[in-house]
Amino acid sequence: MATKKTTAKKSSRSRAKKAAASDSSPRFPRRIYANASPRSVGPVSMFEPGLMADSATVGNFASDPSDVERAVNLLSDAGFDVLDANEYMINICGSKTTYERAFGTELTMVERTVLKHGEETEGTHIDSTNSDIDGLIPVAGTRFDEVLEGVAIEEPFYLDAPAPFPPPVDYFHLSVPGDVAVGLNAERAHRGGITGKGVDIVMTDSGMAPHRFFSDRGYRVQPTVLGPGTSDPTEDAIGHGTGEAANIFAAAPDARLTPLKIASASGALVNTTAALNLAASMNPDIITNSWSSNRRFGPLSATAQAQATAVAAAVANGITMVFSAGNGGWGFPAQHPDVIAAGGVHMRQDGSLEASDYASGFTSNIYPGRKVPDVSGLVGMQPKAAYIMLPLPEGSSIDVGNSGGNHPNGDETASNDGWAAFSGTSAAAPQIAGVCALIRQACAKLGPAAIKSILMSTARDVTTGTGALGQNATVGFDTATGAGLVDARRAVLIAKLRCITVPFLPLQPLLPLQPLQPTLPLVPFQPFRPVTPVLPFQPITPVLPFRPIRPFRPLAPLPPVLPFGPGPFSGAEDQSAAPADAGTGDAGGLTPEDLAELERLVLDDDDQFGA
Amino acid sequence: MTDDVTTDRSDDRDDERRQQSATALVVLKAADPAARARVADQPPSIETLDALRPSDDTIVAATDALRRLGFEVGPFLGNSMAITGTVAHVEAVFGVRLEGGDGVYSVVGDGDELPLDALDATLAGRIERIVFEPPMELDEEPTWTP
Numbered sequence: 167m168a169t170k171k172t173t174a175k176k177s178s179r180s181r182a183k184k185a186a187a188s189d190s191s192p193r194f195p196r197r198i199y200a201n202a203s204p205r206s207v208g209p210v211s212m213f214e215p216g217l218m219a220d221s222a223t224v225g226n227f228a229s230d231p232s233d234v235e236r237a238v239n240l241l242s243d244a245g246f247d248v249l250d251a252n253e254y255m256i257n258i259c260g261s262k263t264t265y266e267r268a269f270g271t272e273l274t275m276v277e278r279t280v281l282k283h284g285e286e287t288e289g290t291h292i293d294s295t296n297s298d299i300d301g302l303i304p305v306a307g308t309r310f311d312e313v314l315e316g317v318a319i320e321e322p323f324y325l326d327a328p329a330p331f332p333p334p335v336d337y338f339h340l341s342v343p344g345d346v347a348v349g350l351n352a353e354r355a356h357r358g359g360i361t362g363k364g365v366d367i368v369m370t371d372s373g374m375a376p377h378r379f380f381s382d383r384g385y386r387v388q389p390t391v392l393g394p395g396t397s398d399p400t401e402d403a404i405g406h407g408t409g410e411a412a413n414i415f416a417a418a419p420d421a422r423l424t425p426l427k428i429a430s431a432s433g434a435l436v437n438t439t440a441a442l443n444l445a446a447s448m449n450p451d452i453i454t455n456s457w458s459s460n461r462r463f464g465p466l467s468a469t470a471q472a473q474a475t476a477v478a479a480a481v482a483n484g485i486t487m488v489f490s491a492g493n494g495g496w497g498f499p500a501q502h503p504d505v506i507a508a509g510g511v512h513m514r515q516d517g518s519l520e521a522s523d524y525a526s527g528f529t530s531n532i533y534p535g536r537k538v539p540d541v542s543g544l545v546g547m548q549p550k551a552a553y554i555m556l557p558l559p560e561g562s563s564i565d566v567g568n569s570g571g572n573h574p575n576g577d578e579t580a581s582n583d584g585w586a587a588f589s590g591t592s593a594a595a596p597q598i599a600g601v602c603a604l605i606r607q608a609c610a611k612l613g614p615a616a617i618k619s620i621l622m623s624t625a626r627d628v629t630t631g632t633g634a635l636g637q638n639a640t641v642g643f644d645t646a647t648g649a650g651l652v653d654a655r656r657a658v659l660i661a662k663l664r665c666i667t668v669p670f671l672p673l674q675p676l677l678p679l680q681p682l683q684p685t686l687p688l689v690p691f692q693p694f695r696p697v698t699p700v701l702p703f704q705p706i707t708p709v710l711p712f713r714p715i716r717p718f719r720p721l722a723p724l725p726p727v728l729p730f731g732p733g734p735f736s737g738a739e740d741q742s743a744a745p746a747d748a749g750t751g752d753a754g755g756l757t758p759e760d761l762a763e764l765e766r767l768v769l770d771d772d773d774q775f776g777a
Numbered sequence: 778m779t780d781d782v783t784t785d786r787s788d789d790r791d792d793e794r795r796q797q798s799a800t801a802l803v804v805l806k807a808a809d810p811a812a813r814a815r816v817a818d819q820p821p822s823i824e825t826l827d828a829l830r831p832s833d834d835t836i837v838a839a840t841d842a843l844r845r846l847g848f849e850v851g852p853f854l855g856n857s858m859a860i861t862g863t864v865a866h867v868e869a870v871f872g873v874r875l876e877g878g879d880g881v882y883s884v885v886g887d888g889d890e891l892p893l894d895a896l897d898a899t900l901a902g903r904i905e906r907i908v909f910e911p912p913m914e915l916d917e918e919p920t921w922t923p
Binding site: 371372394395396404406428430431432434435436437438439440442443444446447456457458459460464465466468469471472473474475476477478479480481482490491492493494495497502503504524526532533548549550551564588589590591592593595634 | 798799800802804820821822823825826829851852853854855856857858859861879880881889890906908909910911912913914915916917918919920
């Protein structure tokens with residue numbers, strides 16, 4: 167069994183603090199870089215306004231080697247570090263004071279419009295006060311006049327938006343969206359037209375930064391909402407929320423995601439109950455939460471009580487809440503009985519499954535009888551679960567912290583490439599939230615309890631491996647993986663089936679039939695008068711009068727028909743739980759293929775992967 | 778001279794701290810104390826929700842009163858809502874000194890709970906407690922020693 171340790175968590179905090187500190191107000195850098203141009207052999211300076219060097223004219227800007235050497239010596243004497251020198255340029259660096267003293271100028275900082283990560287914003291530039299050309303330090307009247315044409319201060323350059331595709335690495339891992347979608351068996355649901363369209367998901371996390379992974383694929387990401395105590399809605403200094411968002415879209419590419427930032431500038435997750443209240447007020451279909459506190463024993467603290475009450479109220483309002491179970495801890499609120507607790511299953515390269523030894527599973531000591539997790543998503547293995555290559559802001563704390571090294575101790579990517587391999591039950595929660603979105607699209611009338619029931623009844627059982635807390639995976643439900651790995655295709659099929667039945671559930675009691683008005687007694691036929699026999703017939707016996715018919719008694723109302731199939735939900739509960747703005751639930755209709763597959767599911771509980 | 782500079786910097790830092798915003802969670806009293814008492818030993822869930830719920834009047838009155846005190850009041854859910862104000866404002870209203878920063882606060886010498894006795898008796902009578910939430914942890918990193 168793993169040993170509890172809390173200090174490991176502190177590393178992310180310190181990384182985030184460093185990231186936050188780097189964003190302090192602009193100050194002159196200790197070393198300022200510039201390129202000094204030695205006198206050209208041609209008649210004009212390369213700094214002449216309007217002049218553009220090209221391959222045909224560049225020779226005019228070459229310098230005599232002896233001039234270059236003299237310039238290097240002068241610059242060194244003035245206190246500059248000469249980093250490189252060639253016939254066109256001398257690359258130098260020095261302090262602000264060194265520049266100002268050598269060239270008799272004053273350096274200033276100015277804000278100019280730049281593109282950062284594909285977005286237009288302000289960037290700080292260093293400039294000289296005695297030149298109209300941006301970034302140029304003139305040398306006229308100084309001791310450098312004979313050997314230099316001028317000095318160009320380096321401008322800041324920014325990485326373009328991180329690449330939409332991950333860097334290649336030489337170990338088995340899952341990519342998004344493709345591999346994760348396949349692992350969750352969501353691809354086939356997508357091809358059937360169930361993609362999460364029309365479903366709203368709120369993700370409480372460290373924030374979300376722009377990344378080409380999302381924009382190039384046209385994912386529906388709403389502007390980030392700031393939780394109490396947070397700032398800067400476009401920044402995700404940790405990188406966690408940005409990465410986990412990719413897990414949502416792997417499962418539900420057409421869902422609409424609203425990130426709700428709960429990380430403060432130092433990286434602490436603050437005011438989480440207040441944030442849940444805010445999230446619920448937005449009335450989404452699903453709220454996914456990849457965070458927890460470690461609570462092995464009760465009683466709950468005052469804040470945890472309030473948080474548990476808020477969670478219960480959100481679910482009672484029809485919002486499906488997904489929480490990560492933890493990575494070796496007793497995750498709370500995951501152990502709350504009304505939420506979907508997300509555990510971890512590791513899919514090997516051959517597609518076989520085992521319980522992740524990184525993910526928590528346990529029986530709650532706080533909620534009697536509550537077993538965690540309910541179901542699992544895709545999660546890596548110890549030591550670091552570097553398993554799913556996810557997009558995140560370049561240079562964010564996870565990008566830096568997971569970079570380099572050799573897998574499994576590092577993710578073998580650069581520290582500023584905007585990609586990192588990570589997972590944990592943090593990854594499982596958004597994957598499961600995405601599958602919930604598919605279910606919700608397939609049948610908008612299904613509420614949280616029904617969605618959870620469907621996830622559990624359709625999950626792929628995992629029978630090998632041991633969870634982080636020593637729980638073994640066995641046949642059937644266990645506390646290593648819960649019901650197993652979520653299976654989006656099967657879940658959607660059952661949701662469609664449930665939705666077909668829902669219109670008949672619950673049947674409104676039949677109105678009692680109005681009592682039939684009693685039929686008036688028939689007037690007795692008057693006895694025929696005996697016909698005078700023509701022939702010697704016997705007189706006809708008179709017909710007896712009819713007895714009046716008794717009125718019908720009204721029928722008793724018929725009791726409503728109960729829903730069929732597994733699961734504790736009732737039609738009434740789910741009808742009321744459906745938000746007003748939920749989808750139509752018509753699921754686009756069942757296809758013949760759906761029906762055939764449903765039949766197979768019901769008849770032989772076929773493994774959809776054909777394993 | 779050195780002492781003066783140190784004091785000035787310390788004052789600046791304190792001013793900056795007092796202008797940061799602090800959020801606390803206001804837990805309202807349940808509408809039915811007897812029902813609340815019956816579920817006192819049970820952790821909250823949908824099954825106990827009705828017993829924990831304050832009355833609508835309590836929610837509206839507490840929200841209005843807290844707004845009048847100058848706080849930004851967040852949405853109500855379950856039995857709680859958030860109030861946000863500057864550290865200086867929280868300290869002034871509740872008569873306490875806060876420590877911490879960057880979204881994580883506590884009351885000096887008094888833990889995570891703000892005292893209600895500084896509030897108007899009617900408002901205080903509607904509130905069960907006002908607490909600062911402790912930070913949570915992302916479930917990306919392990920809880921154990923890898």
